[in-house]
Amino acid sequence: MKSKQVYLDNASTTPVDPRVLKAMLPYFKERYGNPSSLHALGRESKNAIETARKNIAKHIGAEPEEIIFTSGGTESDNLAMFGIARAYKEKGKHVIVSGIEHKAILDACKKLEKEGFEITYLDVDKKGLVSLEKLSLSLRRDTILVSIMYANNEIGTIQPIKEIAKIIQEFKTVRHCEESATRQSEKTNRLLRLPHNDRFNNNSLFPIFHTDACQAASALPIKAKELGADALTMSSSKIYGPKGIGCLYLNKKYSSTGSLQAKIEPIIFGGGQERGLRSGTENVAGIVGFSEALSISEKKRVSESKRLIKLRDYFLRRIQKEIDGVLVNGDIKQRLPNNINVSIKGVEGESLLLLLDRYGIYCSTGSACSSLDLSPSYVLLSIGLPLELAHCSVRFTLGRYTKKGDIDYTMKVLVESVKKIRGISSIK
């Protein structure tokens, strides 16, 4: 069979768009100044990151000061979780997340539990969707933070972010009214010279709603305020930008002094860059590349999503038609345009991955054998997939450079590989 390279792992990372690389190159050799330096070279770098910040803010529907550059999705998620929880622990120590969040959220939660926070992990249904009712029931007076991902990296399920935001907003309003009432009675108490202990006076700010939009960006609308998110994580390496750069959007209500006594706590300390929220010399080339990548992906978003949905459905139809015993993992409709996640009965995922790899086809699997901790994907188990089928899962994520010919080639190899593995498999 003719050899070819087909990259179907775009949810892991994407190649850098040549235009992005071109925009970045001057910032390695000629415009290498430290943005904190006062001289011309430094000012040039400072200018570059502020221009990028404005551009990114525009695409997220935010103000430039609401963008905090970080080293990527993981750091943005960590900053949101730790930064918000630690800064506002006086307001409450309850946090809500979904059970299928990225590890950057879930592992941060484990650490927060050790710091005395209580975490509610919301179950998802068979399709991977969070129940709005369960969310409503989980909200408490001491809930300070809710983090629910926009779209899942493994099964591509898209959460109803706007509805989630609405529920949280309604809760904030009710809470605000309740607490205003309390303040009114406290006023009365004050008049009666009774003690009061209310340092903060705008309780409707909580809980803060954060969403991880790493997988959603380039496929779905990302205007934070329209979505109703107070904080939003983005990564450059999933949108054809460089690795090692991302940002956290944070509504300025929570990052400027404003009416609040506290702002979010940084997790990295030092030179006070990013208004003290993220120290460390800025990754200038990365920031410039991220900004360019976002411009390109936003320009292409609608047409590219349509193209990917067509191509993905063609691919999935062929898989279902040409291979028996295929189960689609996740929701069919509420799904990222580029995501296919299937379990192929009797075909262990790592074996399949390595056979495909031999023919230059790159994908991923939720099988235990491919993971570092030797347990199969927690996301697949969360949607109720039996262990035996989780081991047989394989994920194909299409991208900007995937063509129909790539899918046809993949199908040819896939059908043969499945046949081969089933032949030597001891379970049928």
Place this chain on the structure above:
Amino acid sequence: MKQQKKSCSPDGAGWIYSETIKDHFFHPRNILLDETGYKADGVGTVGSPECGDVMIAWIKVDKKTERIKECKWRTFGCASAIASASMMSVMATEKGGMDLKTAQTLKPQQIVERLGGLPDRKFHCSVLGHEALREAVEDYLNKNGK
């Protein structure tokens, strides 16, 4: 056909498997695709689909010499499980066949050694091979009243 030439690297950089493992994974030896009509002297099944590994081993024994004449298998599992099974079947049948005592005491380390090593976290995948062989030998001994 594209063959990637990368060396074995236990930290997961590059291809994590040795050339021998790749060879046995891509070209497994002694597979029994269909057991219908195959007269085995002993059969052993180990593992479970929930754990991600299941292996069946069939053996034929030379009644005079008490050595394994044939060792066939099928495995549901990852590349290292498949390569380990394949290597086990080679070891059981080479040099005139393994004697039953040796087969019963075969250790996973011996299979791993012959495979040119396995990344640490994949070691457990090699455990099925010797277990299936042991089960098959015990099945043979039971059936023959030994």
